[in-house]
Amino acid sequence: MRKELDYFQIENALGWNQEWFQDWSMYDGGCAAVTACDLCIHLSRQKGQNLLYPYDAHRLGKKEYLAFSAIMKPYLHPSWQGIDTLERYLSGVTAYWRAVGADTLKADGLPGTASWKEAAQQIRERIDCGILVPFLLLYHKTPVFHDFQWHWFNLAGYEEFEEEFYVKAVTYGSFRWLNLQELWNTGYWKKGGFIRIFA
Known part of the structure; x- marks a missing residue:
């Protein structure tokens, strides 16, 4: 079984490509x-949460996204160690939601100490509800995941087999199945771990 969410595009890229930033800290x-x-734009487009994105969510361009990222930056400001915990991410994103009046949104986190089967269940539930899943990977011992180390990316789909569960990871304007x-x-x-959003 496969489920994929509709992810917006900017100039043929899937979501925003972080390499487009000219601000070094954001790059x-x-x-x-x-x-x-990306999550806020998705919720605006798919869930009618229009307070989350101050521009037209159905006419997306680099100029507007850069302006929006400047609004978001103080809430999730890059630091020398990055946003390296679910708690820091939740604090920042929920503060932004409160600031714009999107008080009906709720969120929590599932830490990486949970079992992978519980993670699969929770990801499936959020994707089935039509909501992206922000995911944090810290260090990983397997070389295939080195490009994703110490990095946040969105999960925008899953594919389920009898004994395996794959997720669609969106980052840098593209995606990979993991x-x-x-x-x-x-x-x-x-x-x-990852963030669960309830809209």
Whole structure:
């Protein structure tokens, strides 16, 4: 079974490409803010949460996205260690929601210490509800995930087989299908996890 969400495009890229930033701090460490911006645009387009994006969510361009990212930046500001916990992300994104009056939105986090099967269940539920899932990966011992280390990205779909569960990871204007069990079992004690949004 496969389920994929409708993800917006900007100049043939899937969502925003972090390499388009001219602000070095955002180019290097703005991944959390990008997932939050993409999430807000998605919720505006798909869930009618029009307070989340101050421009036309159905006519997206680089100029407007850059202006929006400047609004989001103070809430999820890149630092020397990045937004490296679910709590920091939740604090920033919910503060932005309160600031714009989107008080009906709720969110919590599922830490990487949970089982991968519980993670699969929770991701399936959010995707089935039509909501993106911001995901944080910290260190990972498997080389195939090195491009995703210490990085936030959005999950925009899943594909389920008898014993395997794959997720569609969107980042840098593109996507990859990743085996969730392998992604989840990082081999390190310090874990990331993901954010669950209830709209």
